[in-house]
Amino acid sequence: MEYLHEMIKSTSQLPVKMFTFHSTNPKRIIPKHWHLSSELLYCLSGSLVIWKGSKQYILHPQDVLLINPNEIHSTQSPEQNHxxxxxxxxEFLQKVTNGKFYRAFEFNLNTIASRKPAQDLLPILNRLSAFSKQYTIIDNLHATAAIYELIALLCTNYMIETPQSSLNRAGDLTLLGNITGYIQQHYQESLTLSQVSSQFGYSASYFSKLFSNRMNLTFSDYLQQLRLDVANDRLLNSNETLINIAFDVGFSSYRNFYNAFYTNYQMSPTKYRKRYQHDKILHV
Known part of the structure; x- marks a missing residue:
């Protein structure tokens, strides 16, 4: 019940989404999720735990890890970090590589696994960290130039042939993106597997197997995790009543919401809100 598909959009005028975060809460785990984008994580200070597939890695300062499309991952900050x-x-990576990215190659960048520092990337990544908020047009232009320089280095030094296992799944990526996008638009409704499968022209049994095989969790577990993720945000960033949040995100009863929340976060919604609602640094 832990895997969540994340829709990625570019930031401001940049062709990528770029930001830095600080975390001071070792209890908060970003739920396992996947997306159609590649995600690069660079540790500036502190540490970050990353679960990628079935393996765990811990990033320390100057460590870099890149997650390719459709790779399930999760993160936790065991200490204050940056x-x-x-x-x-x-779409951007395919455009700048003449359609080769992911269809013919992907990136292999993990300084923890390789035990080799990415010295060639550090100057660019340090520059980009200063542009992560894009305050001016000039900042955006410098950041865009650095992004293209970064991609050139990734293609030069960290490119590997796309594994056949990834190619076998590639045809399903667009379909899964459309399906999860539809669920994200209608999660507040009383969605059922039959309704969604019918929306995409599949029988319930075929759709159930397709979804489970590609997402590694059932349709109902995915829907529940999505609702919990939205509820979490509203718990921390509003003063709405718990009952209102529970029903508004799609749970059929407060008891169902409470049980699901407790299972996922190991504490009650009330206790979670009281402990973390004012942790502004973590939840920006």
Whole structure:
């Protein structure tokens, strides 16, 4: 019940989504999710735990890890940290590589696994961390130039042939993106597997197998995790009543919401809100 599909959009005038974050809350785990973009994580200070597939990695200062499309991952900050995140939309990477990215090659960049520092990338990543908020047109232009320089280095030094297992899944990426996008638009409704499968022209049994095989979780578990993720944001950023949040995000009863929330966060919604609602640094 943990895997969530994340829709990535570019930031401001940049061709990528780029930001830095600080985390001071070791209890908060970003739920397992996947997206159609490539995501680069660069540790500026502190540390960051990353679960990528079935493996765990811990980023320390100057460590870099890149997650390719359709790779399920999750993160946790065990201590106060500062992390640069760059998310490259797959359409952008395919455009600048003449359609070769992911169809013919992907990136292999993990300084923890390789035990080799990415010294060639550090000057660019340090520059980009200063542009992560894009205050001016000039900042945007310098950042855009650095992004293209970064992609050139990734293609030169960190490119590998796309595994056959990834190619076998490539045909489903657009379909899964459309399906999860539809669910994200209608999660507040009383969605059922039959309704969604019918929307996309599949039988319920075929759709159930397709969704489970590609997402590694059931339709109902995915829908529940999506609702919890929205509820979490509203718990921390509003003063709405718990009952109103529970029903508004699509749960059929407060008890169902409470049980699901407790299972996922190991504490009640009330206790979670009281502990973390004013943690502004973490939840910006």
């Amino acid at each position: 992390i640069l995140v760059i998310q490259f939309p797959i």
